[in-house]
């Protein structure tokens with residue numbers, strides 16, 4: 001189907017009650033095709049996360065929360081033992097879909113906690129099921145608010161910048177709507193700023209070219225697509241005032257994992273005296289780990305590099321290393337823009353302070 005996409009497309013939508021289904025805009029087909037997939041079993045939700053049909057840290061968490069509701073549909077209200085066994089099975093299963101974005105585990109833990117609290121309060125399985133759907137909807141709704149707040153804080157922080165560079169996609173598609181890094185640009189635009197954004201295409205899966213370039217064009221923000229390897233050149237040409245990207249997991253010391261290629265941007269930014277920012281919700285912080293060394297980095301199939309989008313571009317049998325994320329050390333990050341404000345300087349103490357703030 002030819003794209004008739006508009007910026008208002010809802011990338012994640014739950015339809016119906018506790019026996020309902022999850023609709024996901026298939027991001028692997030963008031920007032050419034608009035196809036919504038219908039998830040009526042947890043296996044389809046798992047596959048959608050694994051294959052990046054739904055992707056971006058907050059979006060993965062939201063989809064997984066709805067996935068729990070769907071996974072529990074295979075057991076009835078009358079068999080409590082089967083329900084609790086199934087809850088563990090479903091959350092463990094969804095947790096195995098992708099390892100790096102901590103929002104996935106955060107959302108699953110939140111769903112489990114609600115279920116356990118209600119069980120301890122003597123609620124019935126039917127009531128718990130309803131509450132779980134409400135919790136998934138709350139995670140979804142809160143993310144909308146969170147993204148708007150990130151946009152406001154980021155726009156205040158970067159009000160004097162007009163020329164940006166971003167990597168991967170941290171936009172409306174990667175969240176409930178509006179995004180994190182892109183929320184900063186959208187808010188600046190709403191504030192009347194004329195801005196320009198260089199968009200890294202983001203090898204190997206081209207989230208920048210396919211998704212970010214599309215989102216920025218939809219909103220009529222001036223954007224220029226570049227290959228990842230061109231970032232140093234545009235920085236050297238003096239055409240970048242600030243870099244803003246999202247994150248998939250942030251350690252207690254501020255080290256931040258994001259799409260592969262982000263770390264090299266931060267190094268380049270330092271070499272050119274350009275401030276490098278991360279924009280991410282508090283749910284992306286993993287306070288259980290001290291540093292980025294402990295962040296699990298997803299390795300993906302070699303075919304993503306040797307057969308990008310179906311065409312063979314490397315000799316058969318070549319050895320491939322395909323880490324999907326890298327870690328940017330805190331000292332290279334000027335600030336982390338959250339819904340609660342901007343963490344700057346990025347130190348363990350400042351992260352702890354923002355995490356504790358309401």
Ligand SMILES: CSC[C@@H](O)[C@@H](O)C(=O)COP(=O)(O)O
Nearest residue numbers: 055056057168170174246247259
């Ligand atoms: C607001 S989304 C932030 C990150 O999740 C995003 O920058 C990113 O790296 C996504 O990677 P992906 O592999 O496309 O899920």
